[in-house]
Amino acid sequence: MIGRALIEDFPILQQKIGDAPLVYLDSAASSQKPRAVIEAISRYYEHDHANVHRGVHTLGSRATEAYEGAREKVRRFIHARRASEIVFTRGTTASLNLIAKTYGEAKLGPGDEIVLTPNEHHANLLPWQRLARQTGARLVFVEPSPEGILDETRLTQAISPRTKIVALAHVSNVLGTIQPIQAAAARVHEVGGVIVIDGAQSVPHMPYDVQALDIDFLAFSGHKMLGPTGIGVLYGKYELLKDMEPYELGGEMIDTVSLHEATWRDPPWRFEAGTPPIAEAVGLAAAIDYLEGLGMNEVEAHVLRLTESATRALGEIPGVTIYGPRAGRHAVLTFNIGSIHAHDTATVFDSMGIAVRAGHHCAQPLMKRLGVNSTVRASFYVYNDMQDVEALVAGVHHVKEFFGDVFG
Numbered sequence: 001m002i003g004r005a006l007i008e009d010f011p012i013l014q015q016k017i018g019d020a021p022l023v024y025l026d027s028a029a030s031s032q033k034p035r036a037v038i039e040a041i042s043r044y045y046e047h048d049h050a051n052v053h054r055g056v057h058t059l060g061s062r063a064t065e066a067y068e069g070a071r072e073k074v075r076r077f078i079h080a081r082r083a084s085e086i087v088f089t090r091g092t093t094a095s096l097n098l099i100a101k102t103y104g105e106a107k108l109g110p111g112d113e114i115v116l117t118p119n120e121h122h123a124n125l126l127p128w129q130r131l132a133r134q135t136g137a138r139l140v141f142v143e144p145s146p147e148g149i150l151d152e153t154r155l156t157q158a159i160s161p162r163t164k165i166v167a168l169a170h171v172s173n174v175l176g177t178i179q180p181i182q183a184a185a186a187r188v189h190e191v192g193g194v195i196v197i198d199g200a201q202s203v204p205h206m207p208y209d210v211q212a213l214d215i216d217f218l219a220f221s222g223h224k225m226l227g228p229t230g231i232g233v234l235y236g237k238y239e240l241l242k243d244m245e246p247y248e249l250g251g252e253m254i255d256t257v258s259l260h261e262a263t264w265r266d267p268p269w270r271f272e273a274g275t276p277p278i279a280e281a282v283g284l285a286a287a288i289d290y291l292e293g294l295g296m297n298e299v300e301a302h303v304l305r306l307t308e309s310a311t312r313a314l315g316e317i318p319g320v321t322i323y324g325p326r327a328g329r330h331a332v333l334t335f336n337i338g339s340i341h342a343h344d345t346a347t348v349f350d351s352m353g354i355a356v357r358a359g360h361h362c363a364q365p366l367m368k369r370l371g372v373n374s375t376v377r378a379s380f381y382v383y384n385d386m387q388d389v390e391a392l393v394a395g396v397h398h399v400k401e402f403f404g405d406v407f408g
């Protein structure tokens with residue numbers, strides 16, 4: 001079972017906005033949470049909470065077990081080799097910054113190159129900009145096609161012996177395009193570099209196997225995959241993590257401390273200074289259980305089906321501009337209606353109970369390439385259905401009527 005029937009499990013989706021039932025099409029920004037996740041967090045706070053890795057008391061052991069159990073669950077979900085390759089962070093942004101600060105600052109120098117695309121989310125651009133400024137390394141941008149499709153040959157040809165890092169979103173949060181990350185991984189490994197994957201829009205939607213993809217570092221966020229805010233993951237191959245310096249320093253991440261020196265624990269704890277997001281890890285584990293209950297193959301097929309139907313339907317409406325490819329896009333549909341500002345479209349949608357994102361989607365360089373300041377983005381997830389696609393189509397017709405003069 002997948003689609004609208006799941007709304008039973010999502011209390012927040014059962015409400016009305018004004019008189020209209022909520023149509024939630026903003027899961028790429030943040031997904032909603034099933035009762036199972038909310039209850040797992042409540043249960044943890046009601047029965048098991050204490051700090052982790054410290055107390056010898058019963059609650060401390062339960063909390064530690066729950067927290068480390070969540071790590072093992074994430075390991076299985078992305079098929080990492082060992083749980084010590086899973087670092088809990090605040091989210092995708094924090095994970096990417098951690099890699100740039102620790103691995104990046106240690107490994108890069110003048111003349112080295114970081115290969116990426118102009119379509120990246122700011123979270124996968126700004127940390128590399130700063131790293132390049134600090135180390136004298138150079139950013140190399142591989143141009144996608146006007147539709148936003150990244151050619152595999154072009155990408156692999158941009159990777160040279162100077163390339164130390166390739167940093168790519170697996171799935172674009174604006175165009176829904178799927179980047180050829182496997183070819184990039186194979187090529188960058190030939191020249192001794194690493195690949196960093198921004199998995200914010202891919203891990204929630206597809207079966208994932210970091211070993212099969214041969215990914216060196218992967219960043220993703222719990223809140224986009226039915227889990228709570230405040231937790232994300234940095235996956236790193238153990239042989240890379242074990243040689244990296246910590247990012248933050250403090251409690252929980254040390255081996256020994258004297259007044260002038262300290263030594264670090266092994267990964268992953270070396271990268272988890274201070275009290276970690278324990279309840280959030282419990283919630284993320286419950287989210288993974290829920291997704292696995294649906295089956296990730298089914299989740300992917302469902303999301304692709306809805307995105308494809310919506311793209312086809314909106315593509316047939318005169319005056320609608322769709323950004324990115326018409327087929328093969330993953331979970332997000334980005335568009336504008338005539339010359340109507342995206343915020344105006346989203347405001348009219350909201351009056352109909354339809355929640356979409358409007359703006360630059362944290363990808364200003366991409367917006368510039370598209371020649372617009374902002375776009376509307378509808379995104380789909382497990383609880384959406386064809387009914388929501390129909391509501392979106394009705395919304396577009398309503399916006400056109402509302403701003404009729406724009407179309408003459």
Ligand code: PMP
Pocket residue numbers: 028029090091092093094121123124169171172173198200201221362
């Ligand atoms: N990368 C991509 C592709 C995203 O879509 C997002 C979220 N919009 C992020 C990074 C940042 O994720 P977070 O805000 O959870 O750190």
